Amino acid sequence: xxxxxxxxxxxxxxxxxxxxxxxxxxxxxxxxxxxxxxxxxxxxxxxxxxxxxxxxxxxxxxxxxxxxxxxxxxxxxxxxxxxxxxxxxxxxxxxxxxxxxxxxxxxxxxxxxxxxxxxxxxxxxxxxxxxxxxxxxxxxxxxxxxxxxxxxxxxxxxxxxxxxxxxxxxxxxxxxxxxxxxxxxxxxxxxxxxxxxxxxxxxxxxxxxxxxxxxxxxxxxxxxxxxxxxxxxxxxxxxxxxxxxxxxxxxxxxxxxxxxxxxxxxxxxxxxxxxxxxxxxxxxxxxxxxxxxxxxxxxxxxxxxxxxxxxxxxxxxxxxxxxxxxxxxxxxxxxxxx
Amino acid sequence: xxxxxxxxxxxxxxxxxxxxxxxxxxxxxxxxxxxxxxxxxxxxxxxxxxxxxxxxxxxxxxxxxxxxxxxxxxxxxxxxxxxxxxxxxxxxxxxxxxxxxxxxxxxxxxxxxxxxxxxxxxxxxxxxxxxxxxxxxxxxxxxxxxxxxxxxxxxxxxxxxxxxxxxxxxxxxxxxxxxxxxxxxxxxxxxxxxxxxxxxxxxxxxxxxxxxxxxxxxxxxxxxxxxxxxxxxxxxxxxxxxxxxxxxxxxxx
Amino acid sequence: xxxxxxxxxxxxxxxxxxxxxxxxxxxxxxxxxxxxxxxxxxxxxxxxxxxxxxxxxxxxxxxxxxxxxxxxxxxxxxxxxxxxxxxxxxxxxxxxxxxxxxxxxxxxxxxxxxxxxxxxxxxxxxxxxxxxxxxxxxxxxxxxxxxxxxxxxxxxxxxxxxxxxxxxxxxxxxxxxxxxxxxxxxxxxxxxxxxxxxxxxxxxxxxxxxxxxxxxxxxxxxxxxxxxxxxxxxxxxxxxxxxxxxxxxxxxxxxx
Numbered sequence: 001x002x003x004x005x006x007x008x009x010x011x012x013x014x015x016x017x018x019x020x021x022x023x024x025x026x027x028x029x030x031x032x033x034x035x036x037x038x039x040x041x042x043x044x045x046x047x048x049x050x051x052x053x054x055x056x057x058x059x060x061x062x063x064x065x066x067x068x069x070x071x072x073x074x075x076x077x078x079x080x081x082x083x084x085x086x087x088x089x090x091x092x093x094x095x096x097x098x099x100x101x102x103x104x105x106x107x108x109x110x111x112x113x114x115x116x117x118x119x120x121x122x123x124x125x126x127x128x129x130x131x132x133x134x135x136x137x138x139x140x141x142x143x144x145x146x147x148x149x150x151x152x153x154x155x156x157x158x159x160x161x162x163x164x165x166x167x168x169x170x171x172x173x174x175x176x177x178x179x180x181x182x183x184x185x186x187x188x189x190x191x192x193x194x195x196x197x198x199x200x201x202x203x204x205x206x207x208x209x210x211x212x213x214x215x216x217x218x219x220x221x222x223x224x225x226x227x228x229x230x231x232x233x234x235x236x237x238x239x240x241x242x243x244x245x246x247x248x249x250x251x252x253x254x255x256x257x258x259x260x261x262x263x264x265x266x267x268x269x270x271x272x273x274x275x276x277x278x279x280x281x282x283x284x285x286x287x288x289x290x291x292x293x294x295x296x297x298x299x300x301x302x303x304x305x306x307x308x309x310x311x312x313x314x315x316x317x318x319x320x321x322x323x324x325x326x327x328x329x330x331x332x333x334x335x336x337x338x
Numbered sequence: 339x340x341x342x343x344x345x346x347x348x349x350x351x352x353x354x355x356x357x358x359x360x361x362x363x364x365x366x367x368x369x370x371x372x373x374x375x376x377x378x379x380x381x382x383x384x385x386x387x388x389x390x391x392x393x394x395x396x397x398x399x400x401x402x403x404x405x406x407x408x409x410x411x412x413x414x415x416x417x418x419x420x421x422x423x424x425x426x427x428x429x430x431x432x433x434x435x436x437x438x439x440x441x442x443x444x445x446x447x448x449x450x451x452x453x454x455x456x457x458x459x460x461x462x463x464x465x466x467x468x469x470x471x472x473x474x475x476x477x478x479x480x481x482x483x484x485x486x487x488x489x490x491x492x493x494x495x496x497x498x499x500x501x502x503x504x505x506x507x508x509x510x511x512x513x514x515x516x517x518x519x520x521x522x523x524x525x526x527x528x529x530x531x532x533x534x535x536x537x538x539x540x541x542x543x544x545x546x547x548x549x550x551x552x553x554x555x556x557x558x559x560x561x562x563x564x565x566x567x568x569x570x571x572x573x574x575x576x577x578x579x580x581x582x583x584x585x586x587x588x589x590x591x
Numbered sequence: 592x593x594x595x596x597x598x599x600x601x602x603x604x605x606x607x608x609x610x611x612x613x614x615x616x617x618x619x620x621x622x623x624x625x626x627x628x629x630x631x632x633x634x635x636x637x638x639x640x641x642x643x644x645x646x647x648x649x650x651x652x653x654x655x656x657x658x659x660x661x662x663x664x665x666x667x668x669x670x671x672x673x674x675x676x677x678x679x680x681x682x683x684x685x686x687x688x689x690x691x692x693x694x695x696x697x698x699x700x701x702x703x704x705x706x707x708x709x710x711x712x713x714x715x716x717x718x719x720x721x722x723x724x725x726x727x728x729x730x731x732x733x734x735x736x737x738x739x740x741x742x743x744x745x746x747x748x749x750x751x752x753x754x755x756x757x758x759x760x761x762x763x764x765x766x767x768x769x770x771x772x773x774x775x776x777x778x779x780x781x782x783x784x785x786x787x788x789x790x791x792x793x794x795x796x797x798x799x800x801x802x803x804x805x806x807x808x809x810x811x812x813x814x815x816x817x818x819x820x821x822x823x824x825x826x827x828x829x830x831x832x833x834x835x836x837x838x839x840x841x842x843x844x845x846x847x
Contacts, residue, residue, distance in 0.1 A: 037805045
C-alpha cells in the first residue's frame with residue numbers, strides 16, 4: 001500500500017526520508033563489500049523481474065472481481081539475501097514512485113521503509129529462523145508463508161502509525177490500523193502462497209537458484225535474524241503502545257467550537273500530550289504554520305476568491321503561450337515520436 | 339610471431355559428466371576472419387566461453403602468446419573482446435554512450451580519451467549521433483552495431499562473437515557483413531548460417547559433438563556438400579547458385 | 592505500456608526538458624513540501640499551487656489526457672482515505688468564497704483538501720518524470736551523492752524493465768490463449784507461481800549472460816562513473832521563478 005504525500009506532515013515525511021536514505025546508504029556500503037559482477041547483473045534483472053512478475057495477476061479468494069499480484073520483497077531477499085534484496089526492492093519502490101506515480105516523492109521515505117527495508121530484513125529473518133539448519137520441503141513452505149504474512153503485516157502497521165503521527169487524516173488510529181492489518185492479512189497470505197509456489201517451481205526446475213543464491217554469507221544470516229526480530233519487536237511494540245494509549249482513542253482529534261466567534265472554523269484542540277508535542281513540532285518545522293487563526297473571514301474569503309480566479313487566468317495565459325510556442329515550431333512534435 | 343589463439347588438447351566436461359569439448363586443437367592467426375560452424379549443440383558457444391575463460395577445462399589456451407590462467411585473465415580480456423549472442427544482454431546500460439563507455443571506463447582511461455573513443459567507435463559502426471539513445475529504442479541492426487561498438491571501443495586485437503547474424507533481416511545482415519569485413523581485428527564468429535560464413539570469413543573451423551572435425555580455407559570446406567550434409571549443415575546459398583545453375587525467380591504477377 | 596509512454600514523453604525537446612535533472616528533482620521535492628504543509632482544511636491555496644505544475648506540463652509538452660488518466664489510475668487509495676474523513680467530522684463549517692457563502696461538513700473540506708493536494712503534487716511528479724530522461728535523472732541522483740551501487744541498480748532495473756515486461760506480456764498472452772475457463776483458486780495460484788517461476792528462470796539466464804558481457808569488458812565489481820552534468824542559466828531562471836512563486840503563495844496562505 002503506497003503512502004501518499006498528502007497523508008503526511010512535513011516533519012514526518014522529511015524525517016522518514018532521511019531515515020530511509022541513511023539506511024539505504026548504509027546498506028549500499030555493506031553490499032559494496034561483497035558485490036561481484038554476477039550479483040550486480042542479477043540484482044538489476046531481478047528488479048525488472050519484480051515488475052514483470054507483478055503483471056501476472058490472479059483472482060483473489062473471498063473477494064470476487066478483484067485480483068492480486070506478487071509484491072516480491074520476501075522472494076527477493078530469499079533469492080538475493082536481505083542486503084542485496086533490500087537494495088533491489090528499494091530500487092523497485094523508487095521506480096514505482098518516479099515512473100508509475102505510486103506514492104508521492106516526499107512520501108518515498110515512508111514507502112522505502114514500509115515496503116522495502118523492513119519487509120526484506122524482517123521477512124528474511126523469519127524465513128531463515130523457521131527454515132533452521134535442516135530445511136525440509138514443508139518447512140520451506142511454512143517459512144515462506146509466515147515470512148510473507150509477517151513482513152507485509154509490519155509494513156502495513158507502519159502506514160497508520162506514520163499517518164497518525166502526521167495527523168492529517170481524521171480516521172481514528174485503531175480503525176485505520178484494523179483495516180490495514182485485515183487487508184494485509186489476506187494480501188500477505190496470498191503473497192506467501194505465490195512465493196512458495198515460485199519456490200516450489202524453482203526447487204523442481206532450477207534448484208541451482210535457491211541453492212547457490214548469493215545469500216551464502218553465513219556471517220550475516222544469524223545476525224540478520226536478530227536484527228529482524230528487533231525491528232519486528234520495535235514495530236509491533238510501537239503499534240501496540242499507540243493502540244493502547246488513552247481512551248477512547250489516543251489519537252483522535254477532538255473539535256471544539258468557538259462560541260464566541262461562530263464564524264470561526266473549528267480549531268483543533270488536543271488533550272493528548274504526544275499529539276500536542278507533535279503539533280508543536282509541526283508548527284516549528286513546517287514552512288507554513290498549520291491552522292492560522294483568521295482575523296476576518298469575509299476578507300479572507302475574498303482573498304481566496306481572487307487568488308483562485310487569478311490562478312485560473314494565469315493558467316489560461318500559460319496555455320496560450322504554450323500553444324503559441326508549439327505553433328511556431330511544429331517540427332519538434334514530429335521528431336519526438338522516435 | 340605468436341598466433342592470435344592457440345588451443346592445445348583442450349577438453350571440458352559439464353558438472354553432470356557429459357563431455358562438451360574433447361581434445362580441441364586449433365590455431366588462429368592474427369588478422370584471420372574465422373567462422374566456427376557446426377550444428378546446434380555442437381559446442382561452438384562452449385568453445386567461445388572457454389576462450390574467454392568463463393569455463394575452465396583441461397588443456398592449454400594461448401591468447402596472443404599468453405597462456406590463459408586466473409592471474410592474467412584481466413589483461414587477456416583487454417586484448418580479446420567478446421560479444422554475446424543477444425544484444426539485449428550485451429547492452430545493459432541506460433544509453434548507448436554509457437554502454438560503449440563501459441569497457442573504456444573499466445580500462446581506467448581518462449575522461450577525454452573515453453569520450454573520444456566512444457565518438458570514434460560510434461562513427462565507425464554507423465551510429466553517429468545516437469549516443470543518448472536508449473538501447474530499447476534501436477532497431478535490431480542498430481542494436482547489433484552498438485553491441486559490436488561496446489567491444490570495439492576497448493580496441494581489442496581479437497573479437498569473438500556468438501551468432502551475430504541471428505534475427506537480422508537481409509539488409510541489416512549485409513550491413514553487418516560490411517562492417518565486420520572492414521575491421522582489421524582477428525574475428526572469430528560462431529554461426530549456423532553458412533551463407534554468412536561464406537561471405538565474411540576466409541577460414542572455417544567445423545565443430546561437431548565437441549570435436550574439431552576439420553579446419554581450413556572457407557571455400558574448400560563450405561563447398562563440400564557431402565561433409566556439410568553429414569554434420570547437418572548446408573552448402574551456402576550463394577555458392578550453390580554460382581556453381582552454374584541460375585536462380586529461378588518467380589515471375590511477379 | 593506506461594513506462595514506454597513516459598520514456599517517449601521524456602525524450603521530447605522543450606525548455607523544461609533542457610533543464611538540469613537536479614534542478615527539477617529538488618524543485619519537485621521543495622514544491623511538494625510546500626503543498627502538503629498548507630493547512631489541512633484549505634482549498635483555495637492548494638488550487639493556486641496547481642499553476643506551477645500546469646506550467647511545467649504545458650511547456651514540457653505533456654498531454655493532459657495522459658496526466659488525467661495517470662492521476663485516476665493512482666488515486667483510489669487516497670480517495671478512499673480522503674472520503675473516510677466524512678465519517679469523522681460532520682460538523683458544519685461556514686465557508687466564505689468571495690460572494691458565495693455556504694456551510695459544509697468539516698470532513699468534506701479536509702477530504703477535498705487532501706484530494707486537491709494529491710492532484711497537484713502528483714501532476715508535479717508527472718511533470719518531473721515526463722520531462723526528464725531517466726538516464727539524466729540517474730546522472731542527477733549520482734551527482735547528488737546517491738550511492739553508486741543504487742544508481743547503477745536503478746539504471747539496470749529501468750533498462751531490463753522494457754525487456755522483461757515484454758516477456759511477461761508474451762507469457763500472459765500464452766495463458767490467455769490456453770485458459771478457457773475460470774480455474775479454482777488453488778490452481779490459479781499454482782499457474783501464477785509457475786508463470787512467475789518461468790519468468791524468474793529466464794531472468795536468471797539473462798542475468799548470467801549480462802554477467803559474461805560485463806566481465807568480458809573488464810568489469811571487476813568496481814563502479815566507475817562519468818560526470819556529464821552542468822547547471823545552466825535556465826536552471827537559475829527556473830529556480831528563481833519557483834522560489835518567487837512559493838514565496839507568493841506563502842504570503843497568500845498567511846493572508847487567508
